[in-house]
Amino acid sequence: MSNSSRKHRARRADAAVRGTQHLANRLRAARRSVRGLDATLRRPQTYPHPAGRIVRIETHISVVYLAGRFAYKIIKPVAPGFADFTATATRARCCEAQLRLNRPLAQGLYADVLPIARHAGVLRLGGGGPAVEHAVKMRRFDEAMLFSSLAANGALTPGDIDGAARRLAGYHLRAPRNAPSSRYGGAAVARTQIETIIAALRTNCSDPAVPGIAAWCARQLDALAPVIERRRTEGFVRGCHGDLHLDNVVRWRGDIAMFDCIDFDDALRWIDVAADVAFLVMDLCARAEPRLANRLLNRWLETSGDYAALSVMPLYIAYRALVRAWVACLKAGHLAGSDVTVPQRALRYIEVARAQTQKPGAVLLLCHGYSGSGKSVASRALADLCGAVRVSSDAERKRPRPAPDAPTALGAEHYTPGARHAIYEHLLQLACGVLQSSHSVIVDATFLERHHRGTFFALAERLGVPVRILDFRAERAVLEQRIEARQKGPRDLSDADTATLARQLASADALTPAEQALTLSFDTAVPMAAFESAAFWRPVLELMQPRMDAGAAASPATCKT
Structure with a gap:
Protein backbone atom coordinates (compact mmCIF):
# COMPACT_ATOMS: atom_id res chain seq x y z
CA MET A 1 0.00 0.00 0.00
CA SER A 2 1.37 3.42 -0.92
CA ASN A 3 1.99 6.14 1.65
CA SER A 4 -0.78 8.30 0.16
CA SER A 5 -3.27 5.42 0.45
CA ARG A 6 -2.31 4.80 4.06
CA LYS A 7 -2.65 8.50 4.86
CA HIS A 8 -6.05 8.64 3.17
CA ARG A 9 -7.28 5.61 5.11
CA ALA A 10 -5.96 7.10 8.37
CA ARG A 11 -7.76 10.38 7.70
CA ARG A 12 -10.99 8.51 7.07
CA ALA A 13 -10.56 6.54 10.28
CA ASP A 14 -9.90 9.74 12.23
CA ALA A 15 -13.00 11.36 10.73
CA ALA A 16 -15.10 8.34 11.69
CA VAL A 17 -13.82 8.50 15.27
CA ARG A 18 -14.50 12.23 15.47
CA GLY A 19 -17.98 11.71 14.06
CA THR A 20 -18.72 9.04 16.66
CA GLN A 21 -17.46 11.31 19.43
CA HIS A 22 -19.53 14.26 18.19
CA LEU A 23 -22.63 12.08 18.09
CA ALA A 24 -21.99 10.81 21.62
CA ASN A 25 -21.57 14.39 22.84
CA ARG A 26 -24.81 15.48 21.15
CA LEU A 27 -26.67 12.57 22.71
CA ARG A 28 -25.38 13.39 26.20
CA ALA A 29 -26.28 17.06 25.81
CA ALA A 30 -29.74 16.23 24.47
CA ARG A 31 -30.47 13.88 27.34
CA ARG A 32 -29.35 16.46 29.90
CA SER A 33 -31.73 19.03 28.37
CA VAL A 34 -34.76 16.81 28.96
CA ARG A 35 -33.71 15.45 32.35
CA GLY A 36 -36.73 14.97 34.53
CA LEU A 37 -39.14 15.06 31.57
CA ASP A 38 -40.22 11.43 31.87
CA ALA A 39 -40.97 11.78 35.59
CA THR A 40 -42.94 14.97 34.91
CA LEU A 41 -45.13 13.36 32.24
CA ARG A 42 -45.80 10.33 34.45
CA ARG A 43 -47.50 12.58 37.06
CA PRO A 44 -51.28 13.12 36.64
CA GLN A 45 -51.05 16.68 37.99
CA THR A 46 -48.90 17.66 35.00
CA TYR A 47 -51.94 17.69 32.74
CA PRO A 48 -54.60 20.45 32.57
CA HIS A 49 -57.41 17.87 32.60
CA PRO A 50 -58.30 14.73 34.58
CA ALA A 51 -55.55 12.25 33.69
CA GLY A 52 -56.15 9.21 35.87
CA ARG A 53 -53.43 6.56 35.83
CA ILE A 54 -50.76 7.42 33.27
CA VAL A 55 -49.90 4.65 30.83
CA ARG A 56 -46.46 4.92 29.23
CA ILE A 57 -45.69 3.34 25.83
CA GLU A 58 -42.17 3.52 24.42
CA THR A 59 -40.85 2.81 20.92
CA HIS A 60 -37.35 3.16 19.51
CA ILE A 61 -37.86 6.88 18.70
CA SER A 62 -40.79 8.09 20.81
CA VAL A 63 -42.67 7.83 24.09
CA VAL A 64 -46.44 8.14 24.38
CA TYR A 65 -48.19 9.01 27.65
CA LEU A 66 -51.86 8.07 27.85
CA ALA A 67 -53.54 10.55 30.17
CA GLY A 68 -57.31 10.56 30.49
CA ARG A 69 -58.99 11.34 27.17
CA PHE A 70 -55.72 12.36 25.51
CA ALA A 71 -52.33 10.97 24.54
CA TYR A 72 -49.10 12.98 24.51
CA LYS A 73 -46.24 11.89 22.29
CA ILE A 74 -42.66 13.11 22.57
CA ILE A 75 -39.73 12.27 20.34
CA LYS A 76 -36.73 10.89 22.17
CA PRO A 77 -33.33 12.60 21.78
CA VAL A 78 -31.84 9.71 19.82
CA ALA A 79 -30.00 9.11 16.55
CA PRO A 80 -31.14 5.63 15.43
CA GLY A 81 -29.28 5.71 12.12
CA PHE A 82 -32.08 6.64 9.75
CA ALA A 83 -32.57 10.05 11.43
CA ASP A 84 -30.96 12.34 14.01
CA PHE A 85 -33.26 13.70 16.73
CA THR A 86 -30.58 15.03 19.06
CA ALA A 87 -31.42 18.71 18.44
CA THR A 88 -34.40 20.26 20.20
CA ALA A 89 -35.29 22.23 17.07
CA THR A 90 -35.33 19.02 15.00
CA ARG A 91 -37.71 17.34 17.43
CA ALA A 92 -39.94 20.43 17.42
CA ARG A 93 -40.08 20.42 13.62
CA CYS A 94 -40.97 16.72 13.63
CA CYS A 95 -43.83 17.35 16.06
CA GLU A 96 -45.22 20.10 13.85
CA ALA A 97 -44.82 17.83 10.82
CA GLN A 98 -46.70 15.04 12.59
CA LEU A 99 -49.61 17.36 13.27
CA ARG A 100 -49.71 18.73 9.72
CA LEU A 101 -49.08 15.53 7.78
CA ASN A 102 -51.30 13.19 9.78
CA ARG A 103 -54.44 15.29 9.92
CA PRO A 104 -55.79 14.45 6.42
CA LEU A 105 -55.95 10.71 7.19
CA ALA A 106 -56.34 10.73 10.97
CA GLN A 107 -59.94 11.94 11.25
CA GLY A 108 -59.39 14.46 14.06
CA LEU A 109 -57.04 12.35 16.18
CA TYR A 110 -54.33 15.05 16.16
CA ALA A 111 -55.21 18.03 18.33
CA ASP A 112 -52.16 20.25 18.88
CA VAL A 113 -48.43 20.59 19.53
CA LEU A 114 -47.64 21.84 23.03
CA PRO A 115 -44.32 23.25 24.28
CA ILE A 116 -42.78 21.89 27.47
CA ALA A 117 -40.86 24.66 29.23
CA ARG A 118 -38.74 24.77 32.39
CA HIS A 119 -39.86 27.47 34.81
CA ALA A 120 -38.10 27.91 38.17
CA GLY A 121 -36.56 24.49 37.69
CA VAL A 122 -39.92 22.81 37.05
CA LEU A 123 -41.04 21.42 33.69
CA ARG A 124 -44.53 22.50 32.66
CA LEU A 125 -46.67 21.22 29.79
CA GLY A 126 -47.88 24.13 27.68
CA GLY A 127 -46.12 26.67 29.89
CA GLY A 128 -44.37 29.86 28.84
CA GLY A 129 -40.65 30.39 28.46
CA PRO A 130 -38.09 28.70 26.22
CA ALA A 131 -39.25 25.20 25.29
CA VAL A 132 -36.94 22.30 26.12
CA GLU A 133 -39.25 19.82 24.43
CA HIS A 134 -42.53 19.56 22.51
CA ALA A 135 -45.39 17.08 22.76
CA VAL A 136 -47.96 16.12 20.14
CA LYS A 137 -51.38 16.09 21.77
CA MET A 138 -53.74 13.46 20.37
CA ARG A 139 -57.25 12.34 21.22
CA ARG A 140 -57.11 8.94 22.83
CA PHE A 141 -58.77 5.93 21.21
CA ASP A 142 -59.64 2.43 22.37
CA GLU A 143 -56.59 0.29 21.58
CA ALA A 144 -58.89 -2.70 21.09
CA MET A 145 -60.10 -0.91 17.95
CA LEU A 146 -56.67 -0.92 16.30
CA THR A 357 -42.23 -14.48 -6.20
CA GLN A 358 -44.58 -17.35 -7.08
CA LYS A 359 -47.71 -15.64 -8.33
CA PRO A 360 -50.22 -18.00 -9.98
CA GLY A 361 -50.86 -17.90 -13.69
CA ALA A 362 -53.63 -15.54 -14.74
CA VAL A 363 -57.18 -16.55 -15.66
CA LEU A 364 -59.85 -14.46 -17.42
CA LEU A 365 -63.36 -14.80 -15.96
CA LEU A 366 -66.36 -13.17 -17.67
CA CYS A 367 -69.55 -12.64 -15.70
CA HIS A 368 -72.70 -13.35 -17.70
CA GLY A 369 -76.24 -12.65 -16.57
CA TYR A 370 -79.22 -10.35 -16.62
CA SER A 371 -79.66 -7.39 -14.33
CA GLY A 372 -80.64 -8.66 -10.89
CA SER A 373 -78.89 -12.00 -11.39
CA GLY A 374 -76.58 -11.31 -8.43
CA LYS A 375 -73.40 -11.31 -10.53
CA SER A 376 -71.99 -8.13 -8.96
CA VAL A 377 -72.42 -9.30 -5.36
CA ALA A 378 -71.24 -12.79 -6.24
CA SER A 379 -68.20 -11.66 -8.23
CA ARG A 380 -67.08 -9.36 -5.40
CA ALA A 381 -67.17 -12.31 -3.02
CA LEU A 382 -65.27 -14.47 -5.51
CA ALA A 383 -62.58 -11.83 -5.97
CA ASP A 384 -62.11 -11.60 -2.20
CA LEU A 385 -61.85 -15.37 -1.97
CA CYS A 386 -59.49 -16.15 -4.84
CA GLY A 387 -57.42 -12.96 -5.12
CA ALA A 388 -58.52 -12.07 -8.65
CA VAL A 389 -58.91 -8.41 -9.60
CA ARG A 390 -62.48 -7.41 -10.39
CA VAL A 391 -63.34 -4.72 -12.93
CA SER A 392 -66.93 -3.54 -13.13
CA SER A 393 -68.84 -1.97 -16.00
CA ASP A 394 -71.03 -0.04 -13.55
CA ALA A 395 -68.02 1.38 -11.67
CA GLU A 396 -66.10 2.31 -14.81
CA ARG A 397 -69.15 3.90 -16.41
CA LYS A 398 -69.47 6.23 -13.42
CA ARG A 399 -65.80 6.94 -12.87
CA PRO A 400 -64.36 9.10 -11.34
CA ARG A 401 -67.04 8.99 -8.64
CA PRO A 402 -67.90 5.37 -7.83
CA ALA A 403 -70.18 4.45 -4.93
CA PRO A 404 -71.16 5.61 -2.43
CA ASP A 405 -71.36 9.18 -3.76
CA ALA A 406 -72.20 8.37 -7.38
CA PRO A 407 -75.42 9.86 -8.73
CA THR A 408 -78.46 7.60 -8.51
CA ALA A 409 -78.67 7.29 -12.28
CA LEU A 410 -76.84 8.35 -15.42
CA GLY A 411 -78.61 9.83 -18.40
CA ALA A 412 -79.84 7.74 -21.32
CA GLU A 413 -76.86 8.87 -23.42
CA HIS A 414 -74.65 6.60 -21.31
CA TYR A 415 -76.60 3.52 -22.41
CA THR A 416 -76.82 3.93 -26.18
CA PRO A 417 -75.36 1.12 -28.33
CA GLY A 418 -72.30 3.28 -29.00
CA ALA A 419 -71.76 4.01 -25.30
CA ARG A 420 -72.25 0.34 -24.48
CA HIS A 421 -69.61 -0.72 -26.99
CA ALA A 422 -67.24 1.96 -25.67
CA ILE A 423 -67.47 0.68 -22.09
CA TYR A 424 -66.71 -2.87 -23.25
CA GLU A 425 -63.67 -1.59 -25.15
CA HIS A 426 -62.53 0.15 -21.96
CA LEU A 427 -63.05 -3.01 -19.91
CA LEU A 428 -61.06 -4.95 -22.51
CA GLN A 429 -58.09 -2.62 -22.09
CA LEU A 430 -58.31 -2.86 -18.30
CA ALA A 431 -58.51 -6.65 -18.42
CA CYS A 432 -55.49 -6.79 -20.72
CA GLY A 433 -53.41 -4.72 -18.32
CA VAL A 434 -54.48 -6.77 -15.31
CA LEU A 435 -53.67 -10.06 -17.06
CA GLN A 436 -50.27 -8.76 -18.16
CA SER A 437 -49.48 -8.02 -14.52
CA SER A 438 -49.98 -11.77 -13.83
CA HIS A 439 -53.22 -11.19 -11.93
CA SER A 440 -56.42 -13.05 -12.74
CA VAL A 441 -59.31 -10.79 -13.64
CA ILE A 442 -63.08 -10.99 -13.22
CA VAL A 443 -64.97 -8.73 -15.63
CA ASP A 444 -68.35 -7.84 -14.13
CA ALA A 445 -70.68 -6.94 -16.99
CA THR A 446 -73.77 -8.56 -18.51
CA PHE A 447 -71.94 -9.90 -21.62
CA LEU A 448 -75.31 -10.53 -23.27
CA GLU A 449 -73.98 -9.71 -26.77
CA ARG A 450 -71.91 -12.32 -28.62
CA HIS A 451 -69.63 -9.67 -30.12
CA HIS A 452 -68.49 -8.47 -26.72
CA ARG A 453 -67.80 -11.99 -25.53
CA GLY A 454 -65.84 -12.64 -28.70
CA THR A 455 -63.41 -9.75 -28.18
CA PHE A 456 -62.54 -11.02 -24.71
CA PHE A 457 -62.10 -14.59 -25.97
CA ALA A 458 -59.71 -13.21 -28.58
CA LEU A 459 -57.78 -11.40 -25.84
CA ALA A 460 -57.43 -14.62 -23.84
CA GLU A 461 -56.13 -16.43 -26.91
CA ARG A 462 -53.65 -13.64 -27.66
CA LEU A 463 -52.30 -13.68 -24.10
CA GLY A 464 -52.39 -17.46 -23.75
CA VAL A 465 -54.59 -17.50 -20.65
CA PRO A 466 -57.61 -19.70 -19.84
CA VAL A 467 -61.03 -18.05 -20.11
CA ARG A 468 -64.35 -19.05 -18.59
CA ILE A 469 -67.84 -17.60 -18.60
CA LEU A 470 -69.47 -17.45 -15.18
CA ASP A 471 -73.19 -17.71 -15.93
CA PHE A 472 -75.33 -16.37 -13.08
CA ARG A 473 -78.94 -17.51 -13.18
CA ALA A 474 -82.19 -16.83 -11.34
CA GLU A 475 -85.91 -16.92 -12.24
CA ARG A 476 -87.39 -13.78 -13.80
CA ALA A 477 -89.54 -13.11 -10.75
CA VAL A 478 -86.40 -13.17 -8.58
CA LEU A 479 -84.59 -10.80 -10.97
CA GLU A 480 -87.47 -8.32 -10.88
CA GLN A 481 -87.77 -8.53 -7.11
CA ARG A 482 -84.06 -7.80 -6.67
CA ILE A 483 -84.12 -4.85 -9.06
CA GLU A 484 -87.12 -3.30 -7.31
CA ALA A 485 -85.54 -3.78 -3.89
CA ARG A 486 -82.30 -2.22 -5.12
CA GLN A 487 -84.12 0.84 -6.41
CA LYS A 488 -85.78 1.37 -3.03
CA GLY A 489 -82.62 0.81 -1.01
CA PRO A 490 -79.32 2.69 -0.65
CA ARG A 491 -77.59 4.12 -3.70
CA ASP A 492 -76.25 1.46 -6.03
CA LEU A 493 -73.88 1.65 -8.98
CA SER A 494 -76.34 -0.15 -11.24
CA ASP A 495 -78.95 1.99 -13.01
CA ALA A 496 -80.94 -0.97 -14.37
CA ASP A 497 -84.69 -1.08 -13.80
CA THR A 498 -87.34 -3.64 -14.75
CA ALA A 499 -87.68 -2.06 -18.21
CA THR A 500 -83.93 -2.64 -18.71
CA LEU A 501 -84.43 -6.27 -17.72
CA ALA A 502 -87.27 -6.69 -20.22
CA ARG A 503 -85.07 -5.37 -23.04
CA GLN A 504 -82.25 -7.69 -22.02
CA LEU A 505 -84.52 -10.74 -21.99
CA ALA A 506 -85.83 -9.87 -25.45
CA SER A 507 -82.46 -9.15 -27.15
CA ALA A 508 -79.75 -11.24 -25.46
CA ASP A 509 -77.63 -13.46 -27.72
CA ALA A 510 -77.68 -17.06 -26.54
CA LEU A 511 -74.37 -18.68 -25.68
CA THR A 512 -72.96 -20.67 -28.58
CA PRO A 513 -72.06 -24.36 -28.13
CA ALA A 514 -68.36 -23.37 -28.06
CA GLU A 515 -69.08 -20.81 -25.35
CA GLN A 516 -71.21 -23.26 -23.38
CA ALA A 517 -68.24 -25.63 -23.27
CA LEU A 518 -66.33 -22.92 -21.39
CA THR A 519 -69.20 -21.89 -19.12
CA LEU A 520 -69.60 -22.50 -15.39
CA SER A 521 -73.19 -21.97 -14.22
CA PHE A 522 -74.24 -20.71 -10.79
CA ASP A 523 -77.75 -20.56 -9.34
CA THR A 524 -77.83 -17.30 -7.38
CA ALA A 525 -81.27 -17.90 -5.81
CA VAL A 526 -79.46 -18.81 -2.61
CA PRO A 527 -78.69 -16.92 0.62
CA MET A 528 -75.99 -14.31 0.03
CA ALA A 529 -73.81 -16.02 2.62
CA ALA A 530 -73.36 -18.86 0.13
CA PHE A 531 -71.22 -16.58 -2.05
CA GLU A 532 -68.64 -16.41 0.76
CA SER A 533 -68.14 -20.18 0.72
CA ALA A 534 -65.33 -21.89 -1.19
CA ALA A 535 -67.74 -24.80 -1.83
CA PHE A 536 -70.01 -22.53 -3.91
CA TRP A 537 -67.06 -21.61 -6.15
CA ARG A 538 -65.39 -25.02 -6.31
CA PRO A 539 -65.29 -25.27 -10.16
CA VAL A 540 -63.65 -21.82 -10.43
CA LEU A 541 -61.14 -22.47 -7.66
CA GLU A 542 -60.19 -25.83 -9.19
CA LEU A 543 -59.56 -24.04 -12.49
CA MET A 544 -57.33 -21.43 -10.85
CA GLN A 545 -55.29 -23.66 -8.54
CA PRO A 546 -53.33 -25.56 -11.24
CA ARG A 547 -52.16 -22.21 -12.60
CA MET A 548 -49.89 -21.70 -9.58
CA ASP A 549 -46.71 -22.61 -11.47
CA ALA A 550 -47.57 -21.31 -14.90
CA GLY A 551 -47.74 -17.54 -14.60
CA ALA A 552 -44.10 -16.57 -14.32
CA ALA A 553 -43.03 -18.03 -17.67
CA ALA A 554 -45.72 -16.38 -19.79
CA SER A 555 -44.39 -13.51 -21.91
CA PRO A 556 -46.56 -10.39 -22.05
CA ALA A 557 -48.40 -9.62 -25.26
CA THR A 558 -49.38 -6.20 -26.50
CA CYS A 559 -52.84 -4.91 -25.59
CA LYS A 560 -54.73 -4.31 -28.81
CA THR A 561 -58.42 -4.11 -29.51
Missing part, protein backbone atom coordinates in the same frame (compact mmCIF):
# COMPACT_ATOMS: atom_id res chain seq x y z
CA PHE A 147 -56.70 -3.04 13.14
CA SER A 148 -53.87 -5.10 14.64
CA SER A 149 -55.99 -5.90 17.72
CA LEU A 150 -59.11 -6.55 15.67
CA ALA A 151 -57.18 -8.87 13.36
CA ALA A 152 -55.63 -10.76 16.27
CA ASN A 153 -59.13 -11.33 17.70
CA GLY A 154 -60.74 -12.23 14.37
CA ALA A 155 -62.92 -9.12 14.63
CA LEU A 156 -61.71 -7.19 11.58
CA THR A 157 -64.73 -6.91 9.29
CA PRO A 158 -65.28 -6.41 5.56
CA GLY A 159 -66.84 -3.07 6.49
CA ASP A 160 -63.60 -2.02 8.17
CA ILE A 161 -61.69 -2.94 5.02
CA ASP A 162 -64.09 -1.06 2.76
CA GLY A 163 -63.79 2.03 4.96
CA ALA A 164 -59.99 1.85 4.94
CA ALA A 165 -59.89 1.41 1.16
CA ARG A 166 -62.20 4.37 0.55
CA ARG A 167 -60.29 6.61 2.93
CA LEU A 168 -56.90 5.71 1.48
CA ALA A 169 -57.96 5.90 -2.16
CA GLY A 170 -59.71 9.21 -1.56
CA TYR A 171 -56.61 10.60 0.11
CA HIS A 172 -54.33 9.37 -2.69
CA LEU A 173 -56.50 11.10 -5.29
CA ARG A 174 -56.07 14.43 -3.45
CA ALA A 175 -52.54 13.94 -2.08
CA PRO A 176 -49.83 16.54 -2.82
CA ARG A 177 -47.83 15.89 -6.00
CA ASN A 178 -45.12 18.54 -5.69
CA ALA A 179 -42.34 16.28 -4.41
CA PRO A 180 -39.33 18.20 -3.04
CA SER A 181 -37.06 16.10 -5.27
CA SER A 182 -37.81 14.67 -8.71
CA ARG A 183 -35.83 11.58 -7.71
CA TYR A 184 -38.29 10.49 -5.04
CA GLY A 185 -40.34 7.47 -6.01
CA GLY A 186 -38.15 6.83 -9.04
CA ALA A 187 -36.43 3.59 -10.03
CA ALA A 188 -33.02 4.53 -8.59
CA VAL A 189 -34.43 5.45 -5.18
CA ALA A 190 -36.65 2.35 -5.11
CA ARG A 191 -33.63 0.17 -5.91
CA THR A 192 -31.57 1.75 -3.13
CA GLN A 193 -34.38 1.36 -0.58
CA ILE A 194 -35.02 -2.28 -1.48
CA GLU A 195 -31.36 -3.26 -1.67
CA THR A 196 -30.67 -1.55 1.67
CA ILE A 197 -33.38 -3.45 3.50
CA ILE A 198 -32.35 -6.74 1.89
CA ALA A 199 -28.75 -6.20 2.98
CA ALA A 200 -29.86 -5.43 6.53
CA LEU A 201 -32.14 -8.46 6.62
CA ARG A 202 -29.52 -10.83 5.25
CA THR A 203 -27.19 -9.64 8.00
CA ASN A 204 -29.76 -10.17 10.74
CA CYS A 205 -31.83 -13.10 9.49
CA SER A 206 -30.69 -16.58 8.52
CA ASP A 207 -33.93 -17.69 6.88
CA PRO A 208 -33.07 -19.70 3.71
CA ALA A 209 -35.82 -18.01 1.67
CA VAL A 210 -34.19 -14.56 1.83
CA PRO A 211 -31.52 -15.10 -0.90
CA GLY A 212 -34.16 -16.27 -3.38
CA ILE A 213 -36.40 -13.32 -2.59
CA ALA A 214 -33.41 -10.99 -3.01
CA ALA A 215 -32.62 -12.44 -6.44
CA TRP A 216 -36.26 -12.09 -7.51
CA CYS A 217 -36.34 -8.46 -6.31
CA ALA A 218 -33.21 -7.73 -8.36
CA ARG A 219 -34.82 -9.14 -11.50
CA GLN A 220 -38.03 -7.20 -10.83
CA LEU A 221 -36.13 -3.95 -10.33
CA ASP A 222 -34.40 -4.44 -13.68
CA ALA A 223 -37.60 -5.32 -15.52
CA LEU A 224 -39.82 -2.69 -13.89
CA ALA A 225 -37.44 0.28 -13.89
CA PRO A 226 -39.13 1.85 -16.98
CA VAL A 227 -42.59 1.29 -15.44
CA ILE A 228 -41.55 2.84 -12.11
CA GLU A 229 -40.09 5.85 -13.92
CA ARG A 230 -43.17 6.23 -16.11
CA ARG A 231 -45.45 6.23 -13.07
CA ARG A 232 -43.21 8.85 -11.46
CA THR A 233 -43.41 11.14 -14.48
CA GLU A 234 -47.17 10.58 -14.73
CA GLY A 235 -47.70 11.90 -11.21
CA PHE A 236 -48.28 8.76 -9.15
CA VAL A 237 -45.52 9.70 -6.70
CA ARG A 238 -47.34 11.70 -4.03
CA GLY A 239 -47.10 12.71 -0.39
CA CYS A 240 -48.23 9.41 1.16
CA HIS A 241 -48.58 7.94 4.64
CA GLY A 242 -45.54 5.70 4.20
CA ASP A 243 -46.01 3.42 7.23
CA LEU A 244 -49.42 1.79 6.81
CA HIS A 245 -49.22 -1.34 8.93
CA LEU A 246 -52.13 -2.56 11.04
CA ASP A 247 -50.86 -0.87 14.22
CA ASN A 248 -51.38 2.53 12.56
CA VAL A 249 -55.02 2.07 11.50
CA VAL A 250 -57.93 2.28 13.91
CA ARG A 251 -61.72 2.06 13.92
CA TRP A 252 -62.71 5.40 15.47
CA ARG A 253 -65.96 7.36 15.74
CA GLY A 254 -67.74 5.24 13.17
CA ASP A 255 -65.00 5.60 10.57
CA ILE A 256 -61.41 4.59 9.88
CA ALA A 257 -58.45 6.73 10.94
CA MET A 258 -54.82 6.29 9.86
CA PHE A 259 -52.11 7.88 11.97
CA ASP A 260 -48.37 8.02 12.69
CA CYS A 261 -47.26 8.59 9.11
CA ILE A 262 -43.63 9.00 8.06
CA ASP A 263 -42.69 12.59 8.91
CA PHE A 264 -38.89 12.49 9.22
CA ASP A 265 -37.77 11.25 5.78
CA ASP A 266 -39.11 12.70 2.54
CA ALA A 267 -37.80 9.79 0.49
CA LEU A 268 -39.92 7.37 2.53
CA ARG A 269 -43.04 9.55 2.34
CA TRP A 270 -42.91 10.75 -1.26
CA ILE A 271 -43.57 7.39 -2.88
CA ASP A 272 -45.74 5.77 -5.51
CA VAL A 273 -49.29 5.42 -4.20
CA ALA A 274 -48.98 1.73 -5.12
CA ALA A 275 -46.18 1.37 -2.55
CA ASP A 276 -48.41 3.02 0.06
CA VAL A 277 -51.41 0.72 -0.36
CA ALA A 278 -49.06 -2.26 -0.77
CA PHE A 279 -48.00 -1.82 2.87
CA LEU A 280 -51.53 -2.33 4.18
CA VAL A 281 -52.27 -5.16 1.73
CA MET A 282 -49.07 -6.87 2.85
CA ASP A 283 -49.81 -6.56 6.57
CA LEU A 284 -53.33 -7.92 6.08
CA CYS A 285 -51.78 -10.91 4.30
CA ALA A 286 -49.42 -11.49 7.22
CA ARG A 287 -51.72 -10.80 10.17
CA ALA A 288 -55.32 -11.27 9.00
CA GLU A 289 -57.31 -13.30 6.47
CA PRO A 290 -55.98 -13.24 2.90
CA ARG A 291 -59.47 -12.46 1.64
CA LEU A 292 -59.37 -9.18 3.60
CA ALA A 293 -56.14 -8.26 1.84
CA ASN A 294 -57.74 -9.13 -1.50
CA ARG A 295 -60.78 -7.06 -0.60
CA LEU A 296 -58.71 -4.02 0.34
CA LEU A 297 -56.80 -4.10 -2.94
CA ASN A 298 -59.95 -4.51 -5.02
CA ARG A 299 -61.81 -1.71 -3.25
CA TRP A 300 -58.81 0.61 -3.55
CA LEU A 301 -58.50 -0.17 -7.27
CA GLU A 302 -62.21 0.37 -7.90
CA THR A 303 -62.18 3.71 -6.09
CA SER A 304 -58.88 5.02 -7.46
CA GLY A 305 -59.11 3.51 -10.95
CA ASP A 306 -55.34 2.96 -10.83
CA TYR A 307 -55.29 -0.58 -12.23
CA ALA A 308 -51.87 0.13 -13.75
CA ALA A 309 -50.50 -0.03 -10.19
CA LEU A 310 -50.84 -3.81 -10.37
CA SER A 311 -47.69 -4.06 -12.47
CA VAL A 312 -45.53 -2.91 -9.55
CA MET A 313 -47.68 -4.20 -6.70
CA PRO A 314 -45.92 -7.59 -6.16
CA LEU A 315 -42.51 -5.90 -5.88
CA TYR A 316 -43.79 -3.31 -3.41
CA ILE A 317 -45.64 -5.93 -1.34
CA ALA A 318 -42.45 -8.00 -1.11
CA TYR A 319 -40.42 -4.92 -0.16
CA ARG A 320 -42.88 -3.95 2.58
CA ALA A 321 -42.86 -7.50 3.92
CA LEU A 322 -39.07 -7.49 4.10
CA VAL A 323 -39.13 -4.18 5.98
CA ARG A 324 -41.47 -5.60 8.61
CA ALA A 325 -39.45 -8.82 8.83
CA TRP A 326 -36.36 -6.72 9.59
CA VAL A 327 -38.25 -4.67 12.20
CA ALA A 328 -39.51 -7.90 13.82
CA CYS A 329 -35.94 -9.21 14.03
CA LEU A 330 -34.72 -5.98 15.62
CA LYS A 331 -37.56 -5.90 18.15
CA ALA A 332 -36.81 -9.50 19.12
CA GLY A 333 -33.11 -8.73 19.58
CA HIS A 334 -32.18 -11.01 16.68
CA LEU A 335 -28.98 -9.20 15.72
CA ALA A 336 -26.00 -10.17 13.62
CA GLY A 337 -24.17 -13.14 15.10
CA SER A 338 -27.02 -13.93 17.50
CA ASP A 339 -28.09 -17.49 18.18
CA VAL A 340 -31.67 -16.38 18.81
CA THR A 341 -34.22 -18.14 16.60
CA VAL A 342 -35.74 -15.95 13.89
CA PRO A 343 -39.01 -14.63 15.42
CA GLN A 344 -42.26 -16.11 14.18
CA ARG A 345 -43.60 -12.73 13.03
CA ALA A 346 -40.50 -12.21 10.87
CA LEU A 347 -41.03 -15.63 9.33
CA ARG A 348 -44.64 -14.73 8.49
CA TYR A 349 -43.50 -11.60 6.69
CA ILE A 350 -40.77 -13.49 4.83
CA GLU A 351 -43.42 -15.97 3.67
CA VAL A 352 -45.56 -13.11 2.35
CA ALA A 353 -42.56 -11.82 0.39
CA ARG A 354 -41.77 -15.29 -0.92
CA ALA A 355 -45.38 -15.75 -2.08
CA GLN A 356 -45.01 -12.69 -4.33
